[in-house]
Amino acid sequence: MHPATSVILFNTFSGLGFGLLFWLGMGALVPTGMSAFIWFAIAYLFAVGGLIASTFHLGHPERAIKAFSQWKTSWLSREGVCAVFALIAMAIYGAGLVFAGTQLTLIGIVGGLASLGVVFTTSMIYAQMKTVPRWRHWTTPAMYLTLSIGGGALMSGQVGIASVLFIIGGALQIFAWVSGDGRFSASGTTMESATGLGHIGKVRAFEPPHTGTNYLMREFIHQVGRKHAQQLRIITIGLAFVLPVIFMLLPAGGHIFPALAVLSHVAGVLTLRWLFFAQAEHVVGLYYGKR
């Protein structure tokens, strides 16, 4: 799959933003006044910034309002509904803390859970795709949720919880990669089933429909950069999980180490998301003799 910059930015930063909103809503930290304003501003910057980035890949972003209508069947629509609900609930909760210094506990919990709902519905957009066997697995939502809750814990300075979640996240990501590598061949979709010609013999793509490229090949067949996948996986684990845990466990030295932990984690998650798309193979590639 084509690793679109806007979608990678959305997945990374919205994940972190909604993760932070989750912890704020759960009352893991209860700032008030100006301090609360800064916490909520950071969370909204990440969450909403990511959402806005995601609209850059749309052909007609001005019609985005229509995307709230089909929540009965579409995970993308559900994500939109969930995001608006979570952002409104958390805005009310945040306003209570900033302006009145009161904690509207119930609204916070509802908004916090809805924030996780946004991350879950996002992950299901990918996990529902039967056409991309690597994504169609429980590890996809599990990774999205772990990254979001872990990243939110890191941003909110909860060293213990963040460390545990990052260790779980690293292990889970390695499992997702290793198990995902064989999922395309295990899916049973082959050039023979794609063409229905397997009863005659082995099928090979002889000539593509056009000499040039096309939308399908640009969007679904991404082979550039896959050759570095193994190195990038090691870099991802190091940056996203190992280094932040080390930085967090170092004896407190002001804001330097926490800031380094966040920077390293963000860089690692950006790489992780890039791999998530670049390594995902869509079955339509079989018609072009490619993966």
Next chain:
Amino acid sequence: MTQLPPPSAKKLGLVIDLDTCVGCHACVVSCKGWNTENYGAPLSDQQAYGADPSGTFLNRVHSFEVQPEQGAAQLIHFPKSCLHCEDAPCVTVCPTGASYKRSEDGIVLVNESDCIGCGLCAWACPYGARELDAKEGVMKKCTLCVDRIYNENLPEEDRQPACVRTCPSGARHFGDLGDEDSDVSKLVAERGGFDLMPEQGTKPVNKYLPPRPKDEMPEFDILAPYLEPIASDGKGFVGWLDKALSSLPGGAK
């Protein structure tokens, strides 16, 4: 609405004969022509005469080489367009309701004024039947020429999809695959028509007919006796020459 309607009795679709398709791409051209000038946004091209040409097509013809365990490889031309699936995954993923399946005849269409161009339906389609138009930013797909097949302004023989109407080798057939007695359904039954990627669970309406087995080599040939290698009997001058040349160092035995 992007909820799929209950299966319709009428299932309009195509039957594509891989035995008779000659790979001329006439269906590709007629499809592009009709659908650029009619229903919905035109099918744009980018740098059509430039170094890196690319464009939107609703129908593309691939060519595959199939190598049996024994004997010669076969070249099979393979036109591919929307299969108007009964369980169309492209419809249910659509967040706006732009993508829909008609309850009356099963045709899968895009309401372009509702399409936000998110591309999710193209992700969900295993067949590559949907292409996002680079100029219009909306999703394009085969309409089964819905603006021809019911069009009473056209002569009756033209009320079929442009690709079917133009195919010079009769490799494309259009009809109601929900009706067991229709010509297309009989053709599918006779020739063993099959689904593409049945394991994806999309239940395509369009069917493909397999290439017929190749003719066997003839058992006898009246010219064969006259064309046999003349030196095989090893008599006379030719026989002597054969032996003499073979006895030379490096000569063929």
